Amino acid sequence: MPIRSPRGRVAAYRALWQWPLRSPARLAVSGVAALAVVLGISTALTAINPPEPAPAGVTTTGTNATAPGSTRSTRAPGTPVPTALPPVSELAPTSLPVSSAPAAALQAAASWSAAWIRPPDGTPADRWIEGLRPFTTEEYLGVLATVDPGAVPATVVTGPARAVRVAASSVDVEVPTDALTLLVLVVRTEAGDWRVSGYDRAA
16 A cells, blocks of 8 residues: 555655664675665666777877877986087098199000000001000990091190099099090009090090
8 A cells, every 4th residue: 555644655764774774684685785786887887888999009008198109208307408410520522632643643644645546557456455455444445445546536645644633543634645635534443553444535
């Protein structure tokens, strides 16, 4: 039969909450039941709103997150950040005074030019090449092998060899002839001697 009066409802509520206090066994049963209700509500809320997963590749530890590829400074606090580059030593000059030209380089240019001038008519080309070989790099001999010695315009050297540009391992040398002034490039080989590796008409 339902309880209709306020006094009757108050008495029923009092009896309900006093029930666990009447014995230790009832109190323990009530505590277990209350804990089960709380856990059930928590599980239901988690199933309804699951936590979002962390992005792939991100590791979380406490409140810190580290993304892949990120770097963390290991500089100790208070360490000054360098703002100036270290001094750079001066580079060696690419050109040297012409007075420093090695005598062996000038001699190689003069000897090559004397062998380069047009030989007497009927001289075989291979003999002309053999005359140039002692003063020419092996690579440049292949180029000279395509030259017709009968087409060389000069017939005699008319003056001394003169350096016009000097570097650590090469010298540009001018050699005058009766037809033109040669600009001869002399280089130092791995063996340490000086040989011609090219020539042109001087400006």
